[in-house]
Amino acid sequence: MIRDPKDLKRYNASERANHWVVGISFILLALSGLAFFHPAFFPLTQLFGGPTWARIIHPYLGVLMALAFIVMFFRFKHLNKMTPADKEWLSKAKNMVDGNDHDMPEQGKYNGGQKVMFWALAVCMLLMMVSGLFIWRAWFGFDITLVRMGAVVHAAAGAVMIGLIMVHVYAAIWVKGTIRAMWYGTVTRAWAKQHHRGWYRQVTGK
Amino acid sequence: MALQSLDIKQRSATTTPSTQVRQTVEIAKLIDVSACIGCKACQVACSEWNDIRDEVGNCHGVYDNPMDLSAKSWTVMRYTEVEQNNKLEWLIRKDGCMHCADPGCLKACPAPGAIIQYSNGIVDFHQENCIGCGYCVTGCPFNVPRISKEDSKAYKCSLCSDRVAVNQAPACAKACPTGAIQFGSKEDMKDYAAKRVTDLKERGYDQAGLYDPQGVGGTHVMYVLHHADKPDLYAGLPANPSISPLVSLWKGVAKPLATLALAGVALGSLFHYVTKGPNEVSKEIEDEIEKEDAK
Numbered sequence: 001m002i003r004d005p006k007d008l009k010r011y012n013a014s015e016r017a018n019h020w021v022v023g024i025s026f027i028l029l030a031l032s033g034l035a036f037f038h039p040a041f042f043p044l045t046q047l048f049g050g051p052t053w054a055r056i057i058h059p060y061l062g063v064l065m066a067l068a069f070i071v072m073f074f075r076f077k078h079l080n081k082m083t084p085a086d087k088e089w090l091s092k093a094k095n096m097v098d099g100n101d102h103d104m105p106e107q108g109k110y111n112g113g114q115k116v117m118f119w120a121l122a123v124c125m126l127l128m129m130v131s132g133l134f135i136w137r138a139w140f141g142f143d144i145t146l147v148r149m150g151a152v153v154h155a156a157a158g159a160v161m162i163g164l165i166m167v168h169v170y171a172a173i174w175v176k177g178t179i180r181a182m183w184y185g186t187v188t189r190a191w192a193k194q195h196h197r198g199w200y201r202q203v204t205g206k
Numbered sequence: 207m208a209l210q211s212l213d214i215k216q217r218s219a220t221t222t223p224s225t226q227v228r229q230t231v232e233i234a235k236l237i238d239v240s241a242c243i244g245c246k247a248c249q250v251a252c253s254e255w256n257d258i259r260d261e262v263g264n265c266h267g268v269y270d271n272p273m274d275l276s277a278k279s280w281t282v283m284r285y286t287e288v289e290q291n292n293k294l295e296w297l298i299r300k301d302g303c304m305h306c307a308d309p310g311c312l313k314a315c316p317a318p319g320a321i322i323q324y325s326n327g328i329v330d331f332h333q334e335n336c337i338g339c340g341y342c343v344t345g346c347p348f349n350v351p352r353i354s355k356e357d358s359k360a361y362k363c364s365l366c367s368d369r370v371a372v373n374q375a376p377a378c379a380k381a382c383p384t385g386a387i388q389f390g391s392k393e394d395m396k397d398y399a400a401k402r403v404t405d406l407k408e409r410g411y412d413q414a415g416l417y418d419p420q421g422v423g424g425t426h427v428m429y430v431l432h433h434a435d436k437p438d439l440y441a442g443l444p445a446n447p448s449i450s451p452l453v454s455l456w457k458g459v460a461k462p463l464a465t466l467a468l469a470g471v472a473l474g475s476l477f478h479y480v481t482k483g484p485n486e487v488s489k490e491i492e493d494e495i496e497k498e499d500a501k
Contacts, residue, residue, distance in 0.1 A: 006499070036316040036339060038461045039219040052358075074488055099482040137353060139338035147344050148452040151314075155456050159464035160234040163471045170475035176486045190487045191494045 004093055007186040008203055010109075018072050027066035030162050032058045039153055059136045066129045073122055079109050080119065085198075086112030101194075108198040113171075120164055127157040212371050216323040218315035230325040234392035235365060237300050238402055238430040239440065240414070241386035244269060244283055244298040251381030252281050255366060274338060275301065277354035280363040281378060284441035290433060291410075299429070299440040300378070300387070303350045303363040305329045307423030310449040311360075313457050314345025320360075327392065327426035328367045332361040345457070347422060347447040365426065395428060402430045421448030 011019070032054040034041035050056035088105045089096075089112035096104055096113075104111075110118070134142050134150025142150070172178045179189040192200035200206070214224040253259060260278035263271060269285040281302035288295050309329045312321040320335035321342065331342075331351070338358035342351040351360045366376035376378075379389040388398055399416040406414035415434025418424050429443070437443040 036341075038465050039221055039316070039318060040465065042219060042316065042318060055337045055339050097478070097482075099485070101485070135340075135344070137338075137343070138358070139342065144344070144349070146454075148450050148456075151341070151344055152452050152456045152460070155460055155464070159460075162468055166468070166471045166475060170478075174475075174479060174485050176484050188385075188487070188495075190492045193495065194487045194491050 004188065007188055008190075008200070009185055010181040010187050011185045013185065015072075016182060017077060018068060018075065019182060021067055021068040022072055025061045026161075026165060029058060029065060030046070030158070030165070032061070033158050034162070037158070050111050056138070059126065059132060059138070062128070062132050066125065068127050069122075073125075076118065080115045081140065082112070082115055083108075086115055090116065102114050106197045107195070108202070109196060111196070117164060117168055121161065121168075124157045124161040127153055128161065131157065209413055212328070212367065213325040214322055215325040216309075216312060217319050218312045218321035219318040225325070226412055228325065232392040233326045233328070233365075233370065233426060234307075234395040235379060235427045236390075236395040236399055236430065237386040237427065237433065238386045238388065238399075239297065239299055240406055240411075240430060240432050241384050242283075242298045242300065243384055243386075244285060244296075245383060246271075247383055248300055248378035248387060249279070249281055249283060251377040252363070253279075255369070255377035256280065256364070263327070275350060276359040277352045277356075279357075280361065286439065286441050287499075288439050290439070295432075297432075297440050299443065301441065302348075303329065303365070303427065304348050305363075305365055305426035306347075306420070307438070308449065310345035310347050310422070310453055311342035311351055311362075312498075313449060314341040314453055317343055324367065326370065328365045328370065329426075330364050330367045331360055331362060333361070336360050345449065345453045347444065347449060363427075367384040392424075392426065399428065399430050403434075406430070406432055419444075419445070419447050423448050425454065 028048075031041075031044045034047055035044040035051070035054060036058075042051070045051035045054040048057055085105045085107065089107060092104055093113055095101070131150040131153040133140060134146050151164060171181070175195060177188055178195075183189050189200065189204065192203070213227075213228050213230055217224050256344065258278040258280070260272055260276055263273070265271070266273055268284065272279045272282060275282055281300055284299045284301050285301070286297045288297060305328055307327065309321070309323060311331075312323055312329060315321045316339060317335050317337045320332055320337070322330045322332055324330065336359040338353060338360070340353050340360070342360050345351075351362045353360055366374070366378075368377060375389040376387075379387040388395060390398075390429060396416065396418070403414045411432040412431050413435040414430070417429035417431050417434060417437055429437075429440070431437060431440065431443075433439055437445050
């Protein structure tokens with residue numbers, strides 16, 4: 001398949017694969033985790049070969065996601081440092097959501113919203129990892145108070161994270177021409193100029 | 207297994223009402239600690255009737271054997287030596303599930319029908335629905351349920367629900383040689399306890415009383431204690447047990463709130479798309495890029 005050779009490379013293959021490992025494990029974790037959280041979601045355990053298998057598999061998927069996320073975190077951390085332009089972007093985020101992006105400040109590879117998302121997910125991931133170990137009875141037997149706190153934190157951080165990921169996925173669907181960056185790594189120059197002009201300038205030298 | 211002859215009051219991870227039409231007599235087991243001689247006939251009877259054989263284990267230099275509850279020991283005698291009123295007292299408490307009216311295990315359990323509360327008050331584990339997550343252990347204020355190492359299912363005293371269903375007393379009550387374990391309607395057991403408490407008070411145990419903690423809505427296993435003001439003396443029996451606020455938060459308000467919030471985010475996104483439309487690259491910028499290419 002020949003694409004426009006002038007398209008801009010946004011993610012290399014390894015970064016994409018890394019993202020998909022996190023993404024797939026996250027979806028499986030969210031589906032099985034919700035099943036243990038509220039009875040309304042319990043039938044989701046059938047996707048995993050039944051409720052007992054869902055209980056067995058869930059924490060191992062968690063370990064996989066944690067490891068893949070740690071790699072991704074160190075890959076993208078330096079690109080997610082907050083700048084004054086990001087703060088300005090965030091203060092005008094409401095206009096953006098309303099569908100008016102004309103007076104948004106110029107953004108680099110990531111805008112302020114994406115950076116907030118990155119750090120919020122990183123905090124949630126850390127909470128999930130630690131609290132998940134506390135409640136993983138197959139391997140660990142922590143003090144009951146720690147287990148109870150772990151259960152609350154795991155449920156709360158999990159719910160927040162599912163909400164954040166919904167926003168993350170929706171943003172990619174909403175902003176047309178974005179999802180291909182995660183499929184095959186490139187975006188059009190027009191897309192870059194429109195949404196990440198600072199990055200567009202940096203990579204094209206214009 | 208669900209027992210057809212016992213009505214179900216509550217079922218774990220179930221949001222619709224369970225059977226409610228019949229009125230059932232609330233039952234209770236009363237353990238009169240002051241009349242217990244520590245013979246462990248109840249432990250043996252439990253093992254016999256329920257057909258569970260724990261490992262023989264080792265002597266730890268104390269009478270307690272086994273040392274703790276397990277998936278195969280649903281009741282254990284806990285022996286404590288204390289000094290009260292300048293006298294040595296040997297307190298022997300038969301430990302096991304208290305069959306709370308407000309059971310923390312059932313509240314925490316995520317598997318529909320793995321934990322059942324019968325309308326007579328018995329809280330029963332149905333292992334065929336258990337997924338082995340251990341949330342019941344997290345929820346229990348008395349540290350009773352145990353996860354089996356063999357099958358990863360949770361086990362505990364069933365109050366011999368199978369015997370009670372056919373009008374028989376639990377095996378432990380049947381075996382007790384001193385009448386320290388009584389079984390009957392909760393009302394009758396309270397009356398019986400009141401007599402025992404009066405008797406104990408006459409004998410100088412001013413603080414004798416019934417242990418039926420209201421923090422868990424009362425229990426269907428109750429104790430007559432000589433020192434009801436200090437339940438802690440009896441191998442750490444909690445003075446005011448209740449479901450931990452952390453567990454109530456986790457399996458209480460968090461569930462509907464988080465579910466609604468997530469539904470809100472999902473629907474909010476959908477309606478944002480429908481009302482505001484997609485965020486496409488503007489025609490101007492596309493034209494700019496085309497012009498650049500044409501040069």
